Amino acid sequence: MPMMSPDQHREEARKHVRYEKDVKRRIATITFDRQLRGNSTTIGMRMLYADYVHHANIDDEVKVLVIRGEGQDFGTGGDIDEHGDMYLHPKDGENFLPDLEITDPSVKYPPAGSYRYLFGLTDHYSRSRAGQRPLQEFKKISIIEAKGYCYGWHFYQCGDADMIVSSDDALFGHPSFRYAGWGPRMWTWLEMIGYRRFSEMLFTGRPFTAAEMDKCNFVNSVVPRDQLEAEVEKYADACSRTRPLDVVVAQKTLLEAYKQYRGEYLGTLLTGWLEGMLPAMKPDSDTTVDLAGGAFDQGIAKTVKNNDRNYPPDWRLSRGGRAAND
Numbered sequence: 005m006p007m008m009s010p011d012q013h014r015e016e017a018r019k020h021v022r023y024e025k026d027v028k029r030r031i032a033t034i035t036f037d038r039q040l041r042g043n044s045t046t047i048g049m050r051m052l053y054a055d056y057v058h059h060a061n062i063d064d065e066v067k068v069l070v071i072r073g074e075g076q077d078f079g080t081g082g083d084i085d086e087h088g089d090m091y092l093h094p095k096d097g098e099n100f101l102p103d104l105e106i107t108d109p110s111v112k113y114p115p116a117g118s119y120r121y122l123f124g125l126t127d128h129y130s131r132s133r134a135g136q137r138p139l140q141e142f143k144k145i146s147i148i149e150a151k152g153y154c155y156g157w158h159f160y161q162c163g164d165a166d167m168i169v170s171s172d173d174a175l176f177g178h179p180s181f182r183y184a185g186w187g188p189r190m191w192t193w194l195e196m197i198g199y200r201r202f203s204e205m206l207f208t209g210r211p212f213t214a215a216e217m218d219k220c221n222f223v224n225s226v227v228p229r230d231q232l233e234a235e236v237e238k239y240a241d242a243c244s245r246t247r248p249l250d251v252v253v254a255q256k257t258l259l260e261a262y263k264q265y266r267g268e269y270l271g272t273l274l275t276g277w278l279e280g281m282l283p284a285m286k287p288d289s290d291t292t293v294d295l296a297g298g299a300f301d302q303g304i305a306k307t308v309k310n311n312d313r314n315y316p317p318d319w320r321l322s323r324g325g326r327a328a329n330d
Contacts, residue, residue: 007097007098007099007101007102008048008102009102009107010048010051010102010105010107012048013046013047013048013051013102014048014051014052014055015048016046016048017046017048017049017051017052018052019037020036020037020038020046020049021034021035021036021037021049021052021053021056022034022035022037023056023059025063025065025066027065029068029241029244030065030066030067030068030244030249031066031067031068031069031070031240031241031244032056032060032063032066032068032069032070033069033070033071033072034053034056034057034069034070034071034072035072035073035074036049036072036073036074036078036079037073037074037075039074039075039076041080041083042076042077042079042080042153043073043074043075043077043078043079043080043158044079044080044081044082044083044084045079045081045082045083045135045157045158046082046083046086047086047087047102047103049135050082050134050135050136050157051105051135052135053135053138054132054133054134054135054138057069057138057139057142058132058133058138060142060144061141061142061143061144064249066144067144067145067243067244067249067252068144068145068146068147068240068243068244069142069144069145069146069147070146070147070148070149070236070240071139071146071147071148071149071161071165072148072149072236073149073151073152073158076151076152076153077151077152077153077154078148078149078150078151078152078153078154078158078162078174079153079154079155079156079157079158080153080155080156080158081155081156081157081158081159081178081179082156082157084179084308091122099113099121100113100124100125101113103125103128103134104124104125104128105133117283119280119281119283119284120280122279122280122282122283123276123277123279123280126188126276126277126279126280127273127276127277127280129188129276129279130188130269130272130273130275130276136157136160136188136189137160137164137188137189137272139161139164139165140164140192140260140263140268140272141260142256143252143253143256143257143260144249144252144253144256145166145167145243145252145256146164146165146166146167147165147166147167147168147169147236147239147240147243148161148162148165148167148168148169149169149232149233149236150162150168150169150170150171150174150176150214150223151170151171151173151174151229151232152171152173152174152175152323153174153175154170154174154175154176154177155175155176155177155178155179155211155321156178156179156180156187159176159177159178159187159189159193160187160188160189162176162222163189163192163193163196164189164192166256167224167239167243168222168223168224168225169223169224169225169227169232169235169236169239170214170217170218170223170225170226170227170232171214171226171227171228171229171232172214172215172226172227172228172229173214173229174213174214174217174226175211175212175213175214175321176211176212176213176214176217176222177205177209177210177211177212177321178205179209179308179321181205181206181207181208181209182209182308182311183307183308183311184279184282185282185285186206186275186278186279187275187279188272188275188276188279189272189275190202190206190271190275191267191268191270191271191272191274191275192263192268192271192272193205194271195263195266195268195271196220196221196222197217197220197222198220201216201220208319209315209319210315210319210320211319211321214226224239225239308321309322312325313325313328317329
């Protein structure tokens, strides 16, 4: 079966990503709606998201961009079944060219097992067009409505947004800390959360609650779930009424210059390089849950879920695991 093209990925994703615009107040909203999969993002969803952020960045009818998820969660990150299987068990002729938006049949992707096989993708993720970091280059005001799971790729967006309004039941973190060891946006998280607390998140792999992230100054407001939408509306409306859009763009340019001075883009490149080194990492034991080993032969999603049970209940990633008494 031939691989889907980038355009086919985008079309498939349109049912899961909505873009709406309130022209009068100049507030745009991106909503992820893939609730049966925890709003996890596919290749096409990330492409479409990057397109929408780019459009909002240029559109004179947009001053504020709200990013949210439909249902229980903001999102559980990228679809690990989609990319995990491609990395662990690539089928004949299958590769990451669609993710890189390359359609030229004469382009030969590096072979599985080579350093470039994974690095080509992780380095691409340091670019805004890849849908990983478009908010980092967004020159207008971005607000995340955080709730439930805010994991992986969705955690990237939280780190890059200007403001986060969170429900009190939100959980923040990256599952890959437990099965890979890093994520593409670690430099930003280190800067925002602080060395001590980010080291704890990185080395234990545990999620942080909204209250903990509030103490880290990672979120701007924490409210009960039934007050979340009203609180986001309050923030978005206030931002839409402040200084003119030209002033906002100038302000954002200054803030971006500061972040680049602090090494944000360099950090993104370095963690992309680090991710590409994953196949060279040697597991400590036969039971190590490590993408470089054979621990995922039973399926990446099932392995991650089972491994979660090895941790204390209040350090588990899933709500079900956190509620268990074992």
